[in-house]
């Protein structure tokens with residue numbers, strides 16, 4: 001969910017103005033580099049010169065990646081062919097234009113009916129403005145004692161798709177409002193419950209106002225400034241990550257070198273951080289691990305049937321875009337003081353470059369844990385190395401929530417993808433002031449009472465990652481190892497052990513075996529890895545990378561429920577498909593008001609072969625958020641992650657060669 005109230009836009013503009021950027025820009029020197037400011041200006045000019053783009057509103061101007069084979073064959077100094085993919089909307093149509101920036105021409109135009117682009121910041125702001133000026137809403141505010149519209153801010157809630165006849169074919173947004181008269185830094189803390197406006201985004205008019213009765217706005221303190229948190233605890237000594245002799249990583253253009261790792265990083269409007277060409281320098285030999293990895297979808301369904309709540313089933317990437325909602329990172333808090341910060345250039349609704357400062361940070365940290373160690377008690381000997389890792393981080397403010405998305409590399413050849421959730425939980429205004437109140441049982445059916453007059457509604461968070469793994473080359477196979485009990489015959493005193501039954505996936509689809517409740521999830525006794533059947537390590541075992549996956553809460557929903565159909569990529573925890581550059585996002589390209597006919601379940605119906613094939617692994621992370629008192633007024637960071645871990649990729653522990661002492 002996204003909010004862009006006036007207040008917030010002003011705050012952002014001010015912050016942007018105040019931040020003299022000491023950050024590095026993504027310099028364009030590589031075929032996968034993000035579009036530069038100049039390239040965005042050029043793409044816009046070329047597109048606007050075409051008569052088909054009359055009344056065109058730009059939604060997305062992004063790099064159109066060269067073919068994978070070209071990227072893999074590219075060497076520094078080779079000429080670059082640069083292309084942009086431009087998406088816009090004009091009336092009820094979506095127009096996709098491929099622009100050849102090198103030839104300065106339009107390469108192709110596709111006009112699509114029946115799909116909707118994600119909502120833009122400009123659209124949200126305009127929708128909020130019309131709601132704040134609507135006579136019915138003003139009257140409803142007055143009925144609740146709000147006469148000064150400056151003391152109210154509103155938030156746009158995408159409404160999904162529910163086959164409601166009156167909504168068919170329209171581009172709609174629900175807007176709910178908040179009392180901000182006492183707000184300093186929390187505008188979501190005081191919902192004006194049961195009052196919603198439905199906005200027709202094409203006409204920018206209020207289609208309908210639903211006023212379902214007055215719930216007095218909570219009087220609780222929901223700010224989280226130092227003033228609001230008083231009395232404060234004693235001041236602490238600083239705990240810092242220090243690198244007094246400098247960094248160990250090198251950023252050259254958009255390519256990062258750190259230890260034996262090399263990879264490319266860019267920033268996109270929809271996906272945020274995109275990591276490409278992650279490879280390991282194995283004693284002079286460069287070995288590919290992952291061609292590309294990024295978060296492909298984020299789905300947050302709330303579990304409340306009320307009028308303003310049933311439709312809160314947000315696809316934060318497909319309906320909004322986490323890159324375009326990225327917020328600047330603060331040195332010393334969001335990232336260590338010594339981090340390297342990167343700026344990015346996106347495009348606004350007019351196609352003009354939209355510079356975003358400090359949206360990515362890269363830093364090393366000593367985890368305080370050993371990378372490995374052994375103490376030998378008989379010899380009183382010790383050998384160990386400190387665990388240092390490299391983090392590539394972004395943060396996205398998707399409405400009330402803030403998400404941190406990390407790609408973490410370590411010296412043991414591992415890559416971890418992490419999502420941290422913080423910010424403000426979705427609050428609902430209720431009558432109950434305490435659990436002893438008569439209305440409490442009813443008020444807390446769908447959430448926890450977290451403050452007088454406020455419940456935090458329970459919900460889920462699901463994150464899908466698209467991983468184009470190339471383990472020692474593109475041709476890979478997906479292996480499932482299932483632990484299975486083996487009975488031992490007498491006279492062995494042991495009755496049973498387990499052995500592992502390997503299975504190679506032949507056809508695309510959900511990995512693992514069918515589980516329960518219509519969900520083909522992973523049982524705990526299954527291991528997943530991607531192997532290369534043409535490459536072996538010194539011992540002759542196939543080289544591979546394991547997907548270490550733990551956070552896989554399931555989406556508990558009737559399969560015929562619209563959110564379940566639209567988020568049908570949650571039917572499994574891990575999916576495998578053959579590489580297809582057009583299959584980018586787990587729930588499909590056009591998710592706003594989608595009907596569940598796009599994405600992984602549809603693609604995999606083709607049952608394509610995935611054996612010895614360039615394959616893509618799609619990993620779902622999920623959590624049920626049963627809310628608690630400690631989630632307000634601002635939620636402590638909560639991390640979920642999975643890890644790519646070498647499995648017979650090396651001949652031994654790749655971190656055994658770390659030096660015992662740091663450089664002097």
Ligand SMILES: [Cu+2]
Nearest residue numbers: 425459461625
């Ligand atoms: Cu949550």
